[in-house]
Amino acid sequence: xxxxxxxxxxxxxxxxxxxxxxxxxxxxxxxxxxxxxxxxxxxxxxxxxxxxxxxxxxxxxxxxxxxxxxxxxxxxxxxxxxxxxxxxxxxxxxxxxxxxxxxxxxxxxxxxxxxxxxxxxxxxxxxxxxxxxxxxxxxxxxxxxxxxxxxxxxxxxxxxxxxxxxxxxxxxxxxxxxxxxxxxxxxxxxxxxxxxxxxxxxxxxxxxxxxxxxxxxxxxxxxxxxxxxxxxxxxxxxxxxxxxxxx
Amino acid sequence: xxxxxxxxxxxxxxxxxxxxxxxxxxxxxxxxxxxxxxxxxxxxxxxxxxxxxxxxxxxxxxxxxxxxxxxxxxxxxxxxxxxxxxxxxxxxxxxxxxxxxxxxxxxxxxxxxxxxxxxxxxxxxxxxxxxxxxxxxxxxxxxxxxxxxxxxxxxxxxxxxxxxxxxxxxxxxxxxxxxxxxxxxxxxxxxxxxxxxxxxxxxxxxxxxxxxxxxxxxxxxxxxxxxxxxxxxxxxxxxxxxxxxxxxxxxxxxxxxxxxxxxxxxxxxxxxxxxxxxxxxxxxxxxxxxxxxxxxxxxxxxxxxxxxxxxxxxxxxxxxxxxxxxxxxxxxxxxxxxxxxxxxxxxxxxxxxxxxxxxxxxxxxxxxxxxxxxx
Numbered sequence: 001x002x003x004x005x006x007x008x009x010x011x012x013x014x015x016x017x018x019x020x021x022x023x024x025x026x027x028x029x030x031x032x033x034x035x036x037x038x039x040x041x042x043x044x045x046x047x048x049x050x051x052x053x054x055x056x057x058x059x060x061x062x063x064x065x066x067x068x069x070x071x072x073x074x075x076x077x078x079x080x081x082x083x084x085x086x087x088x089x090x091x092x093x094x095x096x097x098x099x100x101x102x103x104x105x106x107x108x109x110x111x112x113x114x115x116x117x118x119x120x121x122x123x124x125x126x127x128x129x130x131x132x133x134x135x136x137x138x139x140x141x142x143x144x145x146x147x148x149x150x151x152x153x154x155x156x157x158x159x160x161x162x163x164x165x166x167x168x169x170x171x172x173x174x175x176x177x178x179x180x181x182x183x184x185x186x187x188x189x190x191x192x193x194x195x196x197x198x199x200x201x202x203x204x205x206x207x208x209x210x211x212x213x214x215x216x217x218x219x220x221x222x223x224x225x226x227x228x229x230x231x232x233x234x235x236x237x238x239x240x241x242x243x244x245x246x247x
Numbered sequence: 248x249x250x251x252x253x254x255x256x257x258x259x260x261x262x263x264x265x266x267x268x269x270x271x272x273x274x275x276x277x278x279x280x281x282x283x284x285x286x287x288x289x290x291x292x293x294x295x296x297x298x299x300x301x302x303x304x305x306x307x308x309x310x311x312x313x314x315x316x317x318x319x320x321x322x323x324x325x326x327x328x329x330x331x332x333x334x335x336x337x338x339x340x341x342x343x344x345x346x347x348x349x350x351x352x353x354x355x356x357x358x359x360x361x362x363x364x365x366x367x368x369x370x371x372x373x374x375x376x377x378x379x380x381x382x383x384x385x386x387x388x389x390x391x392x393x394x395x396x397x398x399x400x401x402x403x404x405x406x407x408x409x410x411x412x413x414x415x416x417x418x419x420x421x422x423x424x425x426x427x428x429x430x431x432x433x434x435x436x437x438x439x440x441x442x443x444x445x446x447x448x449x450x451x452x453x454x455x456x457x458x459x460x461x462x463x464x465x466x467x468x469x470x471x472x473x474x475x476x477x478x479x480x481x482x483x484x485x486x487x488x489x490x491x492x493x494x495x496x497x498x499x500x501x502x503x504x505x506x507x508x509x510x511x512x513x514x515x516x517x518x519x520x521x522x523x524x525x526x527x528x529x530x531x532x533x534x535x536x537x538x539x540x541x542x543x544x545x546x547x548x549x550x551x552x553x554x555x556x557x558x559x560x561x562x563x564x565x566x567x568x569x570x571x572x573x574x575x576x577x578x579x580x581x582x583x584x585x586x587x588x589x590x591x592x593x594x595x596x597x598x599x600x601x602x603x604x605x606x607x608x609x610x611x612x613x614x615x616x617x618x619x620x621x622x
Contacts, residue, residue, distance in 0.1 A: 102461060107251050
């Protein structure tokens with residue numbers, strides 16, 4: 001059996017008395033998109049943060065190609081690309097200057113960096129606006145650039161934390177096409193979202209977490225088989241996580 | 248790869264700094280404008296301008312030859328702007344702040360003063376009415392008045408039994424004190440710390456915007472991230488300082504009368520101290536808004552105690568001793584030493600080392616207290 005591109009193994013993280021993630025485990029294969037679903041405060045972002053190296057796990061491990069990810073400068077971090085939930089871009093700079101900076105953080109420079117920037121900008125359809133300052137971009141364009149900034153170093157694993165929040169249908173559609181293309185190229189994608197229709201369209205495997213724990217994990221068809229009569233994914237999700245408001 | 252990342256961080260910060268033209272102009276124009284103002288109002292700054300004379304009212308209630316000689320003497324004195332007045336007007340002028348001191352020569356003063364001077368009789372009283380907010384000027388007027396009374400009383404041919412030779416003591420011959428040197432040092436340091444506050448707030452804003460998630464997800468060490476910020480902060484602070492001093496040199500004739508190398512050493516150490524102070528603020532701060540208020544208060548206190556607004560020699564003795572724990576005091580003293588005092592490189596060693604010590608302290612505290620986890 002092939003080693004998964006990414007494995008979260010019994011991850012646990014507490015902030016004071018609050019246990020944000022409590023024993024989350026899953027694996028992610030190459031060419032697969034795993035939808036990580038959960039209500040607000042379920043622990044999705046903390047899980048992604050631990051995998052990206054932003055937060056040290058209390059216990060548990062993150063494995064990239066079977067090797068435990070350790071420390072800030074672990075070369076394996078180069079194989080991971082993070083698309084944060086925030087628009088993590090410098091509005092004062094042009095798209096190219098943003099990408100030049102983020103690429104350099106991964107050691108890219110010279111012609112290699114130029115090629116990577118051009119490819120990333122073309123992929124997200126921003127090549128013609130590359131020299132404009134980001135502050136002149138629409139919300140959808142910023143989201144696409146946010147994705148491009150994570151692709152420069154050609155990561156094998158892409159962590160996408162609600163990458164379509166606040167974008168128009170056109171930009172969302174463009175992002176979906178980008179992700180489907182990346183999947184076909186063999187990238188492993190971890191995707192957190194609140195939008196069930198996105199998970200239904202994109203995800204090969206779905207993990208539902210609530211209160212920091214995995215409460216369901218399967219393919220979409222598998223989840224429906226496990227919960228017959230639950231209806232669509234949103235109904236199934238509500239059946240699993242309850243209808244109580246989460247703020 | 249660490250060097251590539253560090254260079255990229257510095258270049259990006261400089262791009263942002265130079266990209267905002269309005270902020271850029273303010274960064275350079277504000278210290279120059281304020282330092283120019285302070286340089287002009289403090290002694291030694293005016294150059295060709297006349298020093299301000301003390302406004303004085305003099306009331307001659309005696310009318311004797313001696314009283315008339317005293318009045319003529321104070322009217323001719325270059326340190327005073329004396330106007331003859333009646334007592335009620337003189338008192339009113341002092342009360343309203345139009346005159347700093349009023350001198351009232353009472354009736355019979357001339358005869359009584361002469362008798363006291365030569366015959367040992369009772370001394371007559373000379374009344375001085377003064378504005379209590381100008382205590383220093385009262386002492387000056389008292390001294391000047393003594394000279395004119397003595398001249399008026401003395402017989403022909405009498406003069407003070409000594410002459411005074413005044414020499415401004417600086418390290419080099421022909422070097423003149425230039426008040427702008429101190430004001431540009433003080434304001435330069437102040438705005439350098441304001442730049443440090445901007446650096447700290449900038450880091451907190453980057454965190455708020457999620458940019459630190461990107462930085463932390465890259466395979467870049469924590470030390471490289473902080474070093475990148477410290478380097479760009481130092482470069483920007485140094486640039487602000489050097490542009491201010493270049494302006495002072497071109498426009499106000501400020502000169503580095505001492506060691507140029509010493510001046511650069513103090514400037515670099517001071518800029519590094521400011522940059523690490525910015526990192527320290529970012530490490531302690533939670534939100535940009537809350538941090539800005541505390542940071543500006545801390546900066547103003549440091550600047551005030553460091554003698555950037557008024558020279559530390561006007562402080563009480565206990566405060567002068569206390570302010571050696573403030574880095575700005577060392578910075579301002581270091582710049583004063585290298586500019587108008589004309590001291591050599593050896594005089595720059597202590598300020599440079601102390602400023603580097605503060606930089607190491609702020610940097611170490613920033614590393615220890617920095618919030619590295621990005622939730």
